[in-house]
Amino acid sequence: MLPTAILSYLALPAILDSTHFDKLVRRMANEKTDVLVWGPEKTTIVDGLSKRFMLHKVNSREDINAVVPKIAPHLRAIAISLTGPFARVDEALMATMPKLEIVSSFGVGYDHIDAAWAGQHGIIATHTPDVLNEEVADTAMGLLLCTVRQLPQADNFVRRGDWPREKDFQHTQTLRDRTVGIVGLGRIGKAIARRLDASHVPVVYHGRNKQADVAYRYYPHLVEMAREVDVLMVITPGGAGTKHLIDAQVLEALGPTGILINVARGSVVDEKALIEALQKKKIYSAGLDVFENEPNVPQALIDMEQVVLLPHVGSASLYTRQAMDQLVVDNLFAWAEGRPPLTPVPETPWHGKWSKRPS
Numbered sequence: 001m002l003p004t005a006i007l008s009y010l011a012l013p014a015i016l017d018s019t020h021f022d023k024l025v026r027r028m029a030n031e032k033t034d035v036l037v038w039g040p041e042k043t044t045i046v047d048g049l050s051k052r053f054m055l056h057k058v059n060s061r062e063d064i065n066a067v068v069p070k071i072a073p074h075l076r077a078i079a080i081s082l083t084g085p086f087a088r089v090d091e092a093l094m095a096t097m098p099k100l101e102i103v104s105s106f107g108v109g110y111d112h113i114d115a116a117w118a119g120q121h122g123i124i125a126t127h128t129p130d131v132l133n134e135e136v137a138d139t140a141m142g143l144l145l146c147t148v149r150q151l152p153q154a155d156n157f158v159r160r161g162d163w164p165r166e167k168d169f170q171h172t173q174t175l176r177d178r179t180v181g182i183v184g185l186g187r188i189g190k191a192i193a194r195r196l197d198a199s200h201v202p203v204v205y206h207g208r209n210k211q212a213d214v215a216y217r218y219y220p221h222l223v224e225m226a227r228e229v230d231v232l233m234v235i236t237p238g239g240a241g242t243k244h245l246i247d248a249q250v251l252e253a254l255g256p257t258g259i260l261i262n263v264a265r266g267s268v269v270d271e272k273a274l275i276e277a278l279q280k281k282k283i284y285s286a287g288l289d290v291f292e293n294e295p296n297v298p299q300a301l302i303d304m305e306q307v308v309l310l311p312h313v314g315s316a317s318l319y320t321r322q323a324m325d326q327l328v329v330d331n332l333f334a335w336a337e338g339r340p341p342l343t344p345v346p347e348t349p350w351h352g353k354w355s356k357r358p359s
């Protein structure tokens with residue numbers, strides 16, 4: 001086998017474009033394609049990818065600064081193993097990678113990726129939709145029930161030994177007299193709506209568009225819907241388009257018996273306005289799985305008895321996380337084998353072939 005350096009000087013580049021030549025040289029030299037793996041080392045992702053790729057693992061800003069400059073010029077693929085503010089794949093980063101073709105990201109939300117820029121520059125971003133719908137809907141429903149019926153507080157009541165001392169736990173609010181307004185009736189929103197249907201809880205929704213395939217009442221104006229419902233269930237994407245969609249005005253409209261549930265992204269709710277609305281009893285309570293500055297939760301929320309707070313666990317069962325990890329791997333194998341991406345994000349649609357990056 002000739003070493004890579006010697007092969008590079010053969011006349012082949014004249015008849016093959018650089019991407020094909022690069023692939024051919026690597027195959028002949030039996031080299032694996034480099035993939036940047038960003039985030040914690042997860043067995044399914046690391047074991048799955050290392051069968052075919054040479055992994056460069058980074059899990060901190062320091063790692064990125066040390067590793068990325070060395071591999072950026074020839075890097076063609078990124079795998080993201082856990083999403084969050086630390087894994088921002090923005091224009092500045094992607095611009096240092098002229099050969100980047102795919103960003104295979106964990107999680108259905110991809111507000112950490114500058115997807116529009118990627119789409120304009122021939123890069124496909126993939127995410128992990130659908131495999132988590134039912135899990136996140138279960139969590140949303142659990143969070144709603146916990147908040148309305150104060151189930152975590154009731155658990156604490158037993159653990160503290162208050163039951164024998166105080167007889168009954170206080171009677172709570174109920175779902176029985178409530179209409180739920182879903183903000184973002186997408187894949188997960190619809191799975192939540194099905195659960196509410198089964199519980200005989202009326203559902204209405206708000207989004208940018210009325211949906212032809214559902215019978216739920218549509219509200220084009222969020223404030224109007226907030227005024228007429230008893231619970232707002234937020235399950236939109238994050239990012240600039242939904243930043244502080246739930247603001248002081250929406251909370252005011254929800255009213256003093258209203259409950260806010262957020263399983264979307266922390267950025268969708270104006271957290272300062274929410275804290276003020278809770279403190280001034282403009283709304284009754286909130287159940288939150290996501291926060292503006294995760295993993296930091298404002299002390300003001302922690303200090304409130306009635307709210308229920310979860311550490312972003314919407315999809316976090318072993319079963320569902322495994323399916324999400326596997327989809328990260330499968331998208332990269334599809335790319336490596338020249339097949340279409342399995343789950344590209346809408347901003348980076350598949351146009352029939354893996355495009356070469358414009359130089």
Ligand code: NAP
Nearest residue numbers: 109184185186187188207208209236237238263264314315
């Ligand atoms: P999806 O199918 O794309 O649904 C998103 C919905 O939001 C659509 O119905 C869309 O309707 C609506 N929407 C988008 N922008 C909006 C806006 N500016 N105002 C009002 N509605 C808007 O996405 P999905 O798979 O259901 O996931 C939704 C989100 O849930 C993810 O992006 C992620 O942020 C979050 N999530 C959280 C967890 C967790 O662990 N807590 C887990 C999974 C997902 P229109 O286009 O008609 O507006």
Ligand code: 8YV
Nearest residue numbers: 082083106107108109312315
């Ligand atoms: C994950 C999520 O918890 O899919 C999403 O958008 O928010 C969750 O499923 C998150 O990606 C954690 O990294």
